[in-house]
Amino acid sequence: MARKKVLLMGKSSAGKTSMRSIIFANYIARDTRRLCATIDVEHSHVRFLGNLVLNLWDCGGYAEAFMENYFTSQRDTIFRNVEVLIYVFDVKSEERDKDIHYYQSCLEAILENSPKAKVFCLVHKMDLIADSHRDAVFAQREEELKRLSRPLEVTAFKTSIWDETLYKAWSSIVYQLVPNVSELERSLQQFAEIIDADEVLLFERATFLVISNSLRREHHDDHRFEKISNIVKQFKLSCSKLSAQFHSMEVRNSQFAAYIDVFTPNTYVLVVTSDSTLPSSAMLINIRNARSHFEKLEQAQESAVVR
Structure with missing residues (x-):
């Protein structure tokens, strides 16, 4: 360690x-x-x-x-x-x-x-x-x-x-302290392209700080990452006060659909897509199928940290 x-x-x-x-x-x-x-x-x-x-x-x-x-x-x-x-x-x-x-x-x-x-x-x-x-x-x-x-x-x-x-x-x-972050960013970019997502963000699980992201469509709000971190962390705290465990969240309207889900043992993922007609089950399957790759990547990062 x-x-x-x-x-x-x-x-x-x-x-x-x-x-x-x-x-x-x-x-x-x-x-x-x-x-x-x-x-x-x-x-x-x-x-x-x-x-x-x-x-x-x-x-x-x-x-x-x-x-x-x-x-x-x-x-x-x-x-x-x-x-x-x-x-x-x-x-x-x-x-x-x-x-x-x-x-x-x-x-x-x-x-x-x-x-x-x-x-x-x-x-x-x-x-x-x-x-x-x-x-x-x-x-x-x-x-x-x-x-x-x-x-x-x-x-x-x-x-x-x-x-x-x-x-x-x-x-x-x-x-600045995350090892092999460029490899992580490349994998996020590939994941976003495969599922045709507007944007994919990776958050550290405990602090909900943004670790990495892949942007495929321009967005007008340059502070959206931090706003999401702040909002979700406050929501997690509200859940804990009620003895409830935060696991995932979905936000959907006529313009977009956004999914936050547990990704690896140490991260959450946020996927945003303009296709608001996409069934939730399809996106959740995509996230589930990507987990094994990012878990291996995380294990490689941990090994790099130890070395």
């Missing part, structure tokens, strides 16, 4: 623990208000796609002394063997200079101890910015972060726990 170290950093109250609890611990946004500030470093191990384990280090910024210790006495321990660094910025922070100082200290430690780590910045709590200004504010912050991060490359996302942007960011981050 392979462990991928993911470092989650940022100043106190930036929202690190809230987003981690929503993605990996099945919290809903309003319940994160009862979470306490993280003291020092909180470790958690999240199994993802079978043999891949995300070793999450949530580094609390509760006191400046903790942040300074990360870069001095704990430097080697925290920043060694990091696969992914996620730095969270509170978009409304009144101490931006201090935020940037700590961020650049993180980058220096990463360059020294884990130079191949991928770096992501989340400009968080974007719901506090008026809709009409969000894109401009984010574009300015993104440009600034990319400039300050050189020579490292950074990918930035605007996020909020109150909408689908959080799932978009974390899906993109986790995508």
Whole structure:
């Protein structure tokens, strides 16, 4: 079983623990208000796609002394063997200079101890910015972060726990850790072509983060993956509160038919087709027949992770 170290950093109250609890611990946004500030470093191990384990280090910024210790006495321990660094910025922070100082200290430690780590910045709590200004504010912050991060490359996302942007960011981050993802995408494309589907999506079973997709017909909504992740995960939580087990779902109207079903031991699949006259039983047979191929592919991925 392979462990991928993911470092989650940022100043106190930036929202690190809230987003981690929503993605990996099945919290809903309003319940994160009862979470306490993280003291020092909180470790958690999240199994993802079978043999891949995300070793999450949530580094609390509760006191400046903790942040300074990360870069001095704990430097080697925290920043060694990091696969992914996620730095969270509170978009409304009144101490931006201090935020940037700590961020650049993180980058220096990463360059020294884990130079191949991928770096992501989340400009968080974007719901506090008026809709009409969000894109401009984010574009300015993104440009600034990319400039300050050189020579490292950074990918930035605007996020909020109150909408689908959080799932978009974390899906993109986790995508970087999935082994043999190109082979998975090729198989999804073949599957979509064989069954003449508009689109096929693969979701990780526990988090419902999007792992991969195949698009054969253009769609106007660029945020549909994350919206589906958010909606279905909330529905799964509602089912669990009623002691019911979520297995599958079908949505159909005159324009399309969509099917969500358990696919492999670690994934769900979503198939969307414009042919709303297709009998449900025919599509479910197609999904069932494809399972064995994708289960073998998943086993090969697990073996690649172990190696």
